[in-house]
Amino acid sequence: MFQVRIGETILSPDVISAIATFVGVYIFTGLIGALILSFSGTDVFTSISASFLCLGNIGIGFAGVGPTDNFGFFPAFYKWVCSFLMLVGRLELFTVYVLFSKTFWKR
Numbered sequence: 001m002f003q004v005r006i007g008e009t010i011l012s013p014d015v016i017s018a019i020a021t022f023v024g025v026y027i028f029t030g031l032i033g034a035l036i037l038s039f040s041g042t043d044v045f046t047s048i049s050a051s052f053l054c055l056g057n058i059g060i061g062f063a064g065v066g067p068t069d070n071f072g073f074f075p076a077f078y079k080w081v082c083s084f085l086m087l088v089g090r091l092e093l094f095t096v097y098v099l100f101s102k103t104f105w106k107r
Contacts, residue, residue, distance in 0.1 A: 054085035
C-alpha cells in the first residue's frame with residue numbers, strides 16, 4: 001500500500017478508504033443522474049453538466065445549462081431529478097442514502 005501525508009500526519013488506511021468511497025459514490029451518483037437526464041433528449045455534455053451542477057450546488061453549468069440558458073427546457077420529471085440531486089448534494093450523500101437502508105428503519 002502507499003502512505004498519504006498531510007503535513008507531518010500520515011493518514012490511516014481507514015481514512016483513505018473512507019475518502020475513496022465518498023469520491024466513488026459522488027461520481028457514481030453524478031453519472032446515474034446524468035444517465036437519467038440524458039433520457040430527456042439532451043446531449044450528453046448538457047446532461048453531465050446539469051447532473052454535477054445540481055449535485056455540487058455550484059451555480060452555472062455548461063452547454064444547455066450554461067450562463068445564457070437555464071433548466072426550463074427540461075420536462076417536470078427531470079426537474080424533480082435535478083431537485084433530488086441538489087438535495088443529495090446539499091445534505092451530503094451518505095446522510096440521504098442512509099434513509100434508504102433497512103438498518104436505519106429497523107431501530
